[in-house]
């Protein structure tokens with residue numbers, strides 16, 4: 001009897017929905033088309049946003065143009081910005097949960113200092129990949145992969161719907177209550193007509209790169225080389241360290257993990273560049289990824305003069321970057337101690353992009369905020385990485401945060417000016433170009449993602465039609481309750 005009543009009720013609701021939407025039975029919208037929070041982008045900021053929103057009680061759909069989730073975190077680079085130059089953790093929350101899962105699956109190395117002093121959190125990217133997928137499932141986050149948002153309907157600052165196209169060209173409309181743009185490029189904010197800035201003042205962008213991994217590396221030989229040849233390595237850049245280069249090289253050795261930057265100013269790499277056995281670069285950045293496999297991540301390739309918003313230009317760089325991978329691997333194997341028996345074990349699944357658009361938000365994170373480690377009452381995440389802007393050839397600007405501190409990212413940095421139900425997070429937050437050179441790293445991206453997702457969920461559960469009605473104090477309280485670090489760091 002009760003079942004009959006429920007069936008009748010369900011049938012009536014379907015008929016009402018057909019009347020309202022004009023859809024027939026076959027075109028009936030599925031539940032995931034009306035999520036509380038729609039997260040657009042499957043990079044590390046998307047992971048933070050989706051988990052933040054789900055943990056705050058929202059139904060979440062994550063849409064991404066890519067077929068895997070995690071972005072550059074799957075390539076074998078250290079998670080930067082999660083610890084400051086003094087080694088103090090400044091990001092936790094969902095990142096902590098993922099790292100704990102990596103630990104359980106034996107894929108966690110942890111924070112390692114390169115004694116420049118950058119503290120990178122090193123993990124096995126294969127295990128992190130699994131941990132992210134597991135977290136998505138645990139938190140019941142629905143996924144729509146290989147799907148690209150191509151149109152956004154914005155009515156008076158409110159994103160009402162977005163159109164998504166899948167691989168087969170079929171278009172579908174989604175009607176979320178709240179939207180998080182974690183596309184790295186602020187694609188959604190830009191399509192919705194919100195103001196954005198892009199690259200440098202002369203239209204320049206940081207180079208694009210292809211990261212790769214190498215296994216069967218003899219960590220001990222490499223570390224011995226570092227200890228005996230400090231002039232070949234970038235060391236002691238940050239005055240916070242108070243040690244000389246030789247002492248820093250000894251520290252790297254004692255730490256036991258090859259987290260080092262082989263410098264283009266040294267005889268080894270510099271000589272190889274001069275003899276055309278290597279392409280011009282700042283350094284070969286080496287990151288330990290797996291002790292079991294004797295594996296390291298290598299960040300060295302670079303192609304400048306590309307506009308990363310232009311797909312044709314990025315696509316044209318792909319072949320050249322693959323050739324650089326080969327050249328760099330040959331250099332390592334033939335010239336750098338520890339790499340003699342090594343093999344390429346992985347190449348990033350996409351060309352890596354350092355910068356494109358930055359949204360213009362209610363607050364623009366200032367270069368001075370980063371340099372001085374400025375704190376703010378409405379901080380929703382923390383950053384700590386040095387200002388890191390790569391140029392052409394061997395150029396790179398690196399400016400440390402004063403005294404090895406962290407800085408706060410105010411709520412206004414994730415709110416596009418004039419937006420009511422759209423937030424941004426990750427690489428494309430509102431910031432000057434130099435400040436973005438720090439905030440673009442993955443530890444900071446996952447933290448701003450978590451803050452944006454949590455804010456979106458709070459707006460939905462609190463029935464706020466404008467994100468400006470949300471009290472930042474309340475958001476901070478929920479984030480802290482979920483384990484985020486917002487206070488108490490240098």
Ligand SMILES: Cc1cc2nc3c(=O)[nH]c(=O)nc-3n(C[C@H](O)[C@H](O)[C@H](O)COP(=O)(O)OP(=O)(O)OC[C@H]3O[C@@H](n4cnc5c(N)ncnc54)[C@H](O)[C@@H]3O)c2cc1C
Nearest residue numbers: 041042043044045065071072080149184352353426427442
């Ligand atoms: C070579 C290189 C080295 C780096 N080294 C480090 C390092 O050592 N440590 C560190 O912490 N950081 C490093 N960074 C920086 C860091 O990796 C990135 O800035 C960060 O991963 C950006 O994350 P994100 O989630 O904001 O963007 P992304 O990872 O770019 O994710 C954006 C996602 O949005 C999707 N998307 C875009 N448009 C649409 C659309 N219209 N519809 C649907 N989906 C869409 C994309 O497919 C992608 O999945 C490096 C970056 C590069 C390129």
